[in-house]
Ligand SMILES: [Fe+2]
């Protein structure tokens with residue numbers, strides 16, 4: 016399966032780096048992803064009961080934070096991309112991380128699976144950045160940065176692999192965990208894809224609904240004028256009113 | 262048996278919770294301080310969990326959970342706006358519906374399952390009433406006019422209330438799509454900043470400009486004879502466009518939009534920019550200055566109406582526009598009210614506390630309680646835990662215990678930049694001496710150093726001074742009406758002429774500062790720190806900026822603090838009496 020993945024990464028990268036404006040988007044996405052993983056790993060640094068791992072997670076998080084900034088700088092250096100993306104980039108804001116339902120990635124996975132996750136994600140990154148460098152896709156300045164980043168990623172792979180090896184000695188099913196993490200990544204990508212497709216399909220239906228159902232009412236609806244408006248008096252039963260959602 | 266009320270604001274921006282025990286705030290904190298995503302809007306699960314743990318209760322102990330707005334009324338507004346703007350709204354309609362049908366319409370059920378409460382305990386306040394309650398019930402005023410100005414809630418974008426005893430009574434409202442908050446946000450976007458984040462930057466930029474676009478922008482935002490305002494809806498499109506707030510008219514009037522990240526080199530700070538670049542930056546500054554003046558004028562206009570309608574001598578403010586500290590100062594200095602009160606979290610986060618107070622006072626009929634005179638209502642970590650973390654991270658913390666304020670003051674006097682974490686984090690966006698980066702305020706170079714090498718932010722952004730209460734009047738011109746907002750760093754006024762030299766790092770180009778007045782009773786440690794710095798240097802003030810890097814929320818824990826410490830040019834870090842030096 017490894018060769019298939021590599022072939023896919025190679026083709027996708029070859030295409031992406033050749034479309035004008037596309038490298039900026041790619042680097043912007045990396046920057047967001049790196050910022051997200053900084054947060055995920057920082058949570059691990061806080062939550063782990065293993066005092067020896069805390070420092071590793073912490074250093075790892077700092078690396079990701081630095082990568083995020085490097086990628087953002089590269090976007091800026093490569094020139095004007097999308098205005099909205101540039102505004103997000105300029106604000107430095109993080110858009111999403113692995114928090115879901117109030118639980119961090121570390122809390123959801125637990126230490127062992129989190130380490131397997133780190134290992135799989137970092138190995139993928141090493142592979143992807145490796146393709147960019149091997150095939151000379153990135154511009155020279157970005158390539159220079161990628162080479163430095165790659166060294167950090169190799170550290171991330173190696174400490175997580177060392178932990179997995181230790182777990183293997185403890186008799187834990189490490190291979191299965193790693194395989195599950197890989198499958199899980201694929202599954203999540205698939206889910207994202209179906210969600211995007213679903214959103215598009217429902218978008219089409221909602222657009223249809225918009226033209227069919229909303230259009231006829233156009234003449235009766237008005238925007239409010241400016242200035243003060245009186246406010247209708249409140250219902251006397253405050254508690255009953257408070258229960259209402261509308 | 263105590264009555265426990267959990268207020269929740271979420272799903273727009275700045276999700277937060279506030280927990281009341283018999284009407285008294287036990288804890289109030291934004292979700293971003295847990296999730297590390299700035300302005301996190303997700304249902305504030307972690308914040309709620311922390312607040313309840315802090316109080317030693319579980320969800321089953323909650324008597325009421327109140328959400329800060331009425332979701333169905335908001336939905337109705339979105340639907341009817343889509344109809345009224347047919348067919349231009351075709352692109353935004355599916356997006357909005359997708360979000361609502363997927364999630365927001367089923368809010369009661371979501372709140373129950375997320376927070377573990379039964380449906381009959383769930384209440385819904387109105388967005389602007391939540392704001393109004395946050396401003397009024399925490400104030401010391403028994404009678405007050407209450408003015409809320411923001412982007413939009415359900416329908417209201419501005420609202421006026423009469424606060425009396427424990428009741429709030431509506432007087433009038435300005436309705437969507439006419440919105441002062443969205444107007445300022447549209448200018449923010451035009452100036453290349455992220456909406457709901459870059460508004461402060463516009464305020465900072467404005468000081469470099471002149472309001473020379475007044476004739477043009479006065480066409481877009483008009484003050485009405487009835488005491489309110491209206492917006493030229495042909496020039497703006499926030500009510501129908503999925504992503505853009507302004508149409509081409511704005512650019513026709515004031516010139517093209519600034520691309521995000523363009524260096525800002527106006528006449529007062531040209532650097533080595535070319536004359537064309539300076540002129541372009543000056544244009545941006547002038548747009549900012551014009552919009553800023555307009556918002557100030559609109560706030561004054563609204564305040565005069567409030568005075569005429571409600572009377573009294575106190576005005577309570579909330580809503581995102583109440584974060585505009587320059588406008589607050591003008592209200593205090595030139596407005597018709599003798600007293601101004603601004604909630605420390607006037608944005609949507611504050612709605613969580615407002616909604617909870619509203620249930621306690623207005624729905625349940627309880628009389629007024631204590632004044633909200635402090636903002637350290639948020640998250641803290643046990644000291645021993647912080648020590649373990651610092652040890653594990655190889656920080657080599659030194660326990661200076663109770664001497665931390667004096668030690669930190671000495672560090673500042675020696676020119677070091679200090680990260681200062683003490684006790685509980687602040688409620689609201691301002692750092693008020695519990696999660697602050699501190700520096701010597703005397704030399705202008707310090708401002709540039711902190712901007713460029715510590716916080717990595719734009720060089721034009723000013724820093725605020727924190728000054729001890731006893732010396733505030735000597736150093737800053739604080740009108741009596743601004744005394745209360747200044748305690749939460751929500752008012753910007755002139756540095757006294759003869760003192761500007763001594764406060765080079767915190768005096769903005771226009772001679773003003775967003776002064777934070779520190780009270781010895783409610784901020785004892787921070788007050789000691791500044792007072793000691795005063796003894797060492799003769800200047801009883803420090804440069805105070807929030808403890809975070811650009812784009813990140815203010816730090817909460819020792820681990821956060823360390824991550825910021827290591828990535829920035831801070832020299833020393835204090836965490837609840839532990840001192841860490843950079844290596
Ligand atoms: Fe990375």
Ligand SMILES: [Fe+2]
Nearest residue numbers: 079137168171
């Ligand atoms: Fe990595």
Ligand SMILES: [Fe+2]
Nearest residue numbers: 411580581609
């Ligand atoms: Fe609001």
